[in-house]
Amino acid sequence: MCRQVAANDLLVPGSPLPAEENDTSAKGGLAGWQLRKVIRHVEDNLGHSLPCYDLAAVARLSTGHFCRAFKTSMGEPPHAYVIRQRIRRAQTLMLHTEDTLSEIACMCGLTDQAHLTRLFRRIVGSTPKVWRTRWRAQLG
Structure with a gap:
């Protein structure tokens, strides 16, 4: 019998949670709609270049503000994510x-x-x- 592979089985233990599970809005972080749009954009475009200024445009923020807010929301910078x-x-x-x-x-x-x-x-x-x-x- 084949064992099903869950998303959490991938990577190493202790890695940050996937964005879908990291649902708390931190003060200074991205709004829920911004985070969902950015995550969807990343998923849809992993095969292409994803510079921070493109992700910031999806969230309708300046690059600097987006990077700070993303890190607050996700616990890691956009590039690392x-x-x-x-x-x-x-x-x-x-x-x-x-x-x-x-x-x-x-x-x-x-x-x-x-x-x-x-x-x-x-x-x-x-x-x-x-x-x-x-x-x-x-x-x-």
């Missing part, structure tokens, strides 16, 4: 496709396989190849 979401997407693709790691890196908006490996190792603690092999063996 985008990188974490790219790694999460890469993990999902590694489990559910036969695509090569270089193809997955491009689909996740990273420059190449080396870029994916560097970020993946920093965030998850192992290389994508080792992680993929281990998880596929566990899932059967």
Whole structure:
């Protein structure tokens, strides 16, 4: 029997909660509608460049104000959130496709396989190849 992989199974324990679960509005943070729009924009555009000024425009704020408010709301800067979401997407693709790691890196908006490996190792603690092999063996 295959075990279902939940979003919380991806990444390492103690990583910040996904935005959907982090529903509290902190003073000085983004309004709920702003946070939802930005998160949706990130999800829909992970394969492309996502500079802070684009995210700020989605939230209708200046770049500086957006970055401060995003960090207050999410507990991490926008760039770190985008990188974490790219790694999460890469993990999902590694489990559910036969695509090569270089193809997955491009689909996740990273420059190449080396870029994916560097970020993946920093965030998850192992290389994508080792992680993929281990998880596929566990899932059967």
